Amino acid sequence: MTTQAESYEFQVETRQLLQLMINSIYSDKDLFLRELISNASDALDKLRLERFNDDTLDVDTSDLHIRIDLDATERTLTISDNGIGMSRDEVVNLIGKIANSGTAEFVRQLKEAQKEAEGEGATEELIGRFGVGFYSSFMVADRVTLITRRAGQAEATRWESAGEATYTIEALEEAPQGTSITLHLKPADPEDRLFDYTDPRKVREIVTRYSDFITWPIRMEALQVPTPEEGEEPPAPEFETVNSRKALWTRPASEVTDEEYAELYKRISHDWNDPLETIRLNIEGTLQYQALLFLPERATANLFSPDAKHGVQLYVNRVFVMDDAEELLPPYLRFVKGVVDSQDLALNVSREILQQDRQIESMRKRLTKRVLQSVKGLAANEPEKYTKFWDEFGRVLKEGLLQDFANRDAILEVSSFLTTHDPEKRTSLRDYVERMQEGQDKIYFLTGDSRQAIENSPYMEAFRAKELEVLLLTDPIDEVWVDGMPEFDGKQFQSVAKGEIDLDEKEEAEREEQKEQFSGLLTWMSGVLTEDVKEVRLSNRLTTSPACVVSDENDATPTLVNLYRAMGQPIPQERRILELNPKHALVEGLRTAHEARPEDPKLAETVELVHGMALLAEGTQPDDPARFVNLLATQLGESLNK
Numbered sequence: 001m002t003t004q005a006e007s008y009e010f011q012v013e014t015r016q017l018l019q020l021m022i023n024s025i026y027s028d029k030d031l032f033l034r035e036l037i038s039n040a041s042d043a044l045d046k047l048r049l050e051r052f053n054d055d056t057l058d059v060d061t062s063d064l065h066i067r068i069d070l071d072a073t074e075r076t077l078t079i080s081d082n083g084i085g086m087s088r089d090e091v092v093n094l095i096g097k098i099a100n101s102g103t104a105e106f107v108r109q110l111k112e113a114q115k116e117a118e119g120e121g122a123t124e125e126l127i128g129r130f131g132v133g134f135y136s137s138f139m140v141a142d143r144v145t146l147i148t149r150r151a152g153q154a155e156a157t158r159w160e161s162a163g164e165a166t167y168t169i170e171a172l173e174e175a176p177q178g179t180s181i182t183l184h185l186k187p188a189d190p191e192d193r194l195f196d197y198t199d200p201r202k203v204r205e206i207v208t209r210y211s212d213f214i215t216w217p218i219r220m221e222a223l224q225v226p227t228p229e230e231g232e233e234p235p236a237p238e239f240e241t242v243n244s245r246k247a248l249w250t251r252p253a254s255e256v257t258d259e260e261y262a263e264l265y266k267r268i269s270h271d272w273n274d275p276l277e278t279i280r281l282n283i284e285g286t287l288q289y290q291a292l293l294f295l296p297e298r299a300t301a302n303l304f305s306p307d308a309k310h311g312v313q314l315y316v317n318r319v320f321v322m323d324d325a326e327e328l329l330p331p332y333l334r335f336v337k338g339v340v341d342s343q344d345l346a347l348n349v350s351r352e353i354l355q356q357d358r359q360i361e362s363m364r365k366r367l368t369k370r371v372l373q374s375v376k377g378l379a380a381n382e383p384e385k386y387t388k389f390w391d392e393f394g395r396v397l398k399e400g401l402l403q404d405f406a407n408r409d410a411i412l413e414v415s416s417f418l419t420t421h422d423p424e425k426r427t428s429l430r431d432y433v434e435r436m437q438e439g440q441d442k443i444y445f446l447t448g449d450s451r452q453a454i455e456n457s458p459y460m461e462a463f464r465a466k467e468l469e470v471l472l473l474t475d476p477i478d479e480v481w482v483d484g485m486p487e488f489d490g491k492q493f494q495s496v497a498k499g500e501i502d503l504d505e506k507e508e509a510e511r512e513e514q515k516e517q518f519s520g521l522l523t524w525m526s527g528v529l530t531e532d533v534k535e536v537r538l539s540n541r542l543t544t545s546p547a548c549v550v551s552d553e554n555d556a557t558p559t560l561v562n563l564y565r566a567m568g569q570p571i572p573q574e575r576r577i578l579e580l581n582p583k584h585a586l587v588e589g590l591r592t593a594h595e596a597r598p599e600d601p602k603l604a605e606t607v608e609l610v611h612g613m614a615l616l617a618e619g620t621q622p623d624d625p626a627r628f629v630n631l632l633a634t635q636l637g638e639s640l641n642k
């Protein structure tokens with residue numbers, strides 16, 4: 001027997017909110033299910049807690065679960081839970097009114113934003129600030145019936161509304177404990193992203209997308225029901241649990257196996273391989289969150305494309321909120337995959353909010369530190385894994401040297417580089433510094449396209465002769481970060497292709513003598529090449545090549561100039577310096593020839609050739625390659641006929 005249904009009016013604010021729901025402020029209507037499942041899950045948590053605190057409470061908590069029933073003929077979706085339920089008063093206060101003054105404020109602000117011309121963006125942002133929970137049912141239903149019985153109470157309550165001005169309430173004598181909400185669905189309209197929510201596949205898809213990690217089982221009728229034999233009664237429907245419930249990050253680390261981590265990783269990353277490393281983080285305190293992050297074994301093909309996705313998913317209390325949460329880790333850690341589950345954010349937090357949120361910023365800092373720490377751990381304890389990691393992601397990580405000044409030292413500490421010290425293995429800067437020679441106070445490096453190109457470069461000659469270790473930086477990004485990096489461990493970085501290099505303890509007297517011998521040649525050559533170089537001087541870095549071009553200490557190298565040009569930020573290329581090897585036969589020959597025949601026009605051509613060769617040796621084209629080749633061919637031809 002039921003009592004007469006009584007009709008009540010909604011509060012003004014509730015009515016406004018319902019109107020907004022009906023007119024769909026969310027573009028993604030599937031979200032209604034996430035909201036209802038979250039409410040059901042909360043109700044189950046509450047019952048468990050109440051039972052824990054009061055063991056006289058007469059309730060069966062042995063099979064707490066959520067169930068979803070679909071009826072295509074009646075066009076209904078019913079979601080039930082055997083959780084805490086609600087008393088009649090609670091229904092009136094919690095469902096009939098907007099108990100939360102924040103929600104009322106939300107409605108007010110939303111109306112205002114919508115009145116203004118630029119409504120769209122503002123609306124989206126506002127939605128992210130407030131929860132709208134239960135009312136989101138009205139995005140997909142034109143009538144909602146709720147039947148509920150509070151745990152430990154005998155009387156049940158039925159609430160119903162068509163989302164307009166009123167709702168009805170009546171007492172029921174009987175109902176299962178917990179809450180069951182039936183949505184009388186609007187006709188499907190896929191163009192408006194209003195799908196057919198009586199389709200079990202669609203509903204399963206939404207459950208696994210948003211609610212897969214809910215602790216409680218979410219049950220639905222099994223998809224494959226065997227067809228009954230002729231004349232037999234159809235079997236009772238079988239139910240199965242459709243969510244994996246495997247929120248591994250909420251379980252103690254000791255209870256989770258590597259296989260389980262790998263399985264979760266593969267699901268969220270769509271990678272076939274196991275992760276290279278798993279990182280767990282559990283933060284308690286004013287801000288509570290857990291993270292389960294993975295370093296993949298391989299880089300994805302689009303890692304360097306501008307639309308590369310970030311790999312971290314954001315959850316709020318085990319409920320999926322968004323993919324690709326780029327606010328949680330800096331761009332140079334975009335290869336990290338995983339899950340961050342916060343207990344402090346609102347379920348419908350928007351990207352706009354994430355971007356401004358101080359809590360998110362503190363999360364990002366913490367997560368970044370933790371990832372770098374874990375790379376450091378690999379470098380120290382698992383060199384093979386570290387090498388694999390660096391092969392795949394070193395280039396991306398080094399972007400951090402330009403983006404994240406706060407962690408610059410930490411990134412340098414875990415970086416490794418090709419080196420003349422070892423033909424195969426890379427070196428860390430720490431190891432380089434330890435190997436530095438007596439009296440050496442700089443970290444020497446040279447940038448270039450490949451190990452081979454750098455090693456064959458004339459700049460390396462004196463360093464090789466002195467057995468001084470040089471880092472061989474072959475990634476384009478190296479050129480940029482090293483240019484702005486003050487030092488590592490108190491040692492400055494020094495390009496072997498820049499500035500004056502003096503490795504020789506040659507006698508001052510010998511040097512002075514050379515200077516004097518060559519001063520006429522140097523002055524004359526500077527005049528010949530005045531358009532191309534700012535100085536011609538004797539070199540201390542060459543042993544076998546006749547000449548090389550170097551940049552002044554503070555000038556950009558040609559590679560850097562090209563890089564900036566490619567990025568659309570042209571910087572000027574300063575004139576460079578031509579250095580001559582006084583011991584080379586060509587240079588010596590040029591000196592004596594110039595002394596003997598200062599006016600010979602052929603000699604000026606030879607100077608041009610020396611300059612062109614120096615450019616070629618570093619991989620730069622002479623300004624006029626055709627002229628260079630012609631001059632060379634003529635001179636070679638003449639030398640044969642002498």
Ligand SMILES: Nc1ncnc2c1ncn2[C@@H]1O[C@H](COP(=O)(O)OP(=O)(O)OP(=O)(O)O)[C@@H](O)[C@H]1O
Nearest residue numbers: 039040043084085086094095131132133134135179
């Ligand atoms: N399945 C349920 N069982 C028991 N109580 C429920 C259930 N669904 C909703 N309620 C009660 O109704 C209240 C209002 O629900 P509603 O979804 O509107 O907002 P909320 O869950 O409090 O906040 P949010 O906006 O974060 O969803 C809940 O706080 C809860 O007390």
